Amino acid sequence: MALHFELVTPERLVRSEEVYMVVVPGTEGDFGVLEGHAPFMSTIRDGSLSIYRAQGATPETLPITGGFAEVNAKGLTVLAEQTA
Template sequence: MLHFELVTPEKLIRSEEVYMVVVPGTEGDFGVLEGHAPVMSTIRDGAIEVYATQGAVPEHIIVSGGFAEVNASGLTVLAEQAG
């Protein structure tokens, strides 16, 4: 499972183990699974898709601006706004 955190300047929105997250990167959407290579990207306004399990219907979380970082700990999205 992938550790996923969604943070805004005001608070921690999500911190959970999920199967996959699709992030709206400024250069295109990208999916992150457990074991993904380290990467850092800016994100565009759009929706993060969170898949709790393989084959699950994704949950959509609207975000505005920010950054996404994938490292050995998982995926952290630092969004200017989320909801």
């Protein structure tokens, strides 16, 4: 089982892939999303996404600037103002 993850900026779709987990820098604190997470929306602060492709794997970090994150039945969508 995998989490469908999409990272979108105003210019383009940056990522669309199946991953194990993503840790998002929320304005109220970091939060991790796995497949089956309850529906959730949050604003995000400047920081880095940590993308885990498999359980126990070393995460890939991707700097982002502001935006929103939405978790729904389809997966996690991060709408970032920009990526580095």
